[in-house]
Amino acid sequence: MNQAALKASIDGLNSITMAVFEYAKDKIIMGAERKTAVITAKTAKCTAYHEAGHALVATLTEGAQPIHKATIMPRGSALGMVTMLPEGDQTSQSLKEMLAYMDVAMGGRVAEELIFGAENVTSGAMSDIKHATDIARAMVTKYGFSDEVGIVYHGGSTGEESASGSTRAKIDEEVKKLTEKAYERASALMKKHKREHSLLAETLLEYETLTGDEVRNLILKGKKPNRPIINKNGGTRGDTSVLSGEDRSKPRLPGMGGKVGTRRDAKDV
Numbered sequence: 001m002n003q004a005a006l007k008a009s010i011d012g013l014n015s016i017t018m019a020v021f022e023y024a025k026d027k028i029i030m031g032a033e034r035k036t037a038v039i040t041a042k043t044a045k046c047t048a049y050h051e052a053g054h055a056l057v058a059t060l061t062e063g064a065q066p067i068h069k070a071t072i073m074p075r076g077s078a079l080g081m082v083t084m085l086p087e088g089d090q091t092s093q094s095l096k097e098m099l100a101y102m103d104v105a106m107g108g109r110v111a112e113e114l115i116f117g118a119e120n121v122t123s124g125a126m127s128d129i130k131h132a133t134d135i136a137r138a139m140v141t142k143y144g145f146s147d148e149v150g151i152v153y154h155g156g157s158t159g160e161e162s163a164s165g166s167t168r169a170k171i172d173e174e175v176k177k178l179t180e181k182a183y184e185r186a187s188a189l190m191k192k193h194k195r196e197h198s199l200l201a202e203t204l205l206e207y208e209t210l211t212g213d214e215v216r217n218l219i220l221k222g223k224k225p226n227r228p229i230i231n232k233n234g235g236t237r238g239d240t241s242v243l244s245g246e247d248r249s250k251p252r253l254p255g256m257g258g259k260v261g262t263r264r265d266a267k268d269v
Helices: 004-012 018-030 041-060 094-114 123-141 166-193 192-209 212-221
Strands: 065-069 079-085 209-211 257-261
Touching: 004 018, 004 079, 018 123, 041 065, 041 079, 041 123, 041 166, 041 212, 065 212, 079 166, 094 123, 094 166, 094 192, 123 166, 166 192, 192 212, 209 212, 212 257
Parallel strands: 079 257
Antiparallel strands: 065 079, 065 209
């Protein structure tokens, strides 16, 4: 409410409108927009295909949370983001939902590899890999979702507290299996829906931010937004002349790439 009131005051409005509430919600969940950031066409394209990968997998994977928004507008420390929100309050997750979350997390890295080649994959998926690994480790050590480890609870942040050396090795192996299978599922889905992935990425370059409904219409119906295009420069933003005609920017730096956002992430904002 405070963010909405501040925005309404800055815009000279007499009351807080729904558009202002939407702005405030996005700022809290996704971070503040960095409109002055200098983004090259190369960086924008990498970000667009990365985020489109997350969005495609989220839309087509049963058990994934509904997409709230997808954006390549730099926000906070991220160059882009796909935010997902559960339908109502959620205090627990099913096995299917956890597996779906891991698949979505892997979507960005898979997209970069398929579009730009393995040698051009960036470090932008660091937080995605971390989230997927955290879920996988909790599944194995906290929730009893591993036949090899069994229906047991292992304490500690990594789930290896008081575990024997052989058990720790088994836990690590099971976590690796889960993340690798998630990567394989995301890759298969991306290859099957290559056309939809490219359409979504190119649309993100044009509109920068898409609502959940717009993402679903694009992927499921091939229907683009019925509103003016925002960016006609291939995603380029800011004064790129500061680069002296040379693209010195790296597509992503550790901790600075796009990420999958959920309500859980919003608690850390």
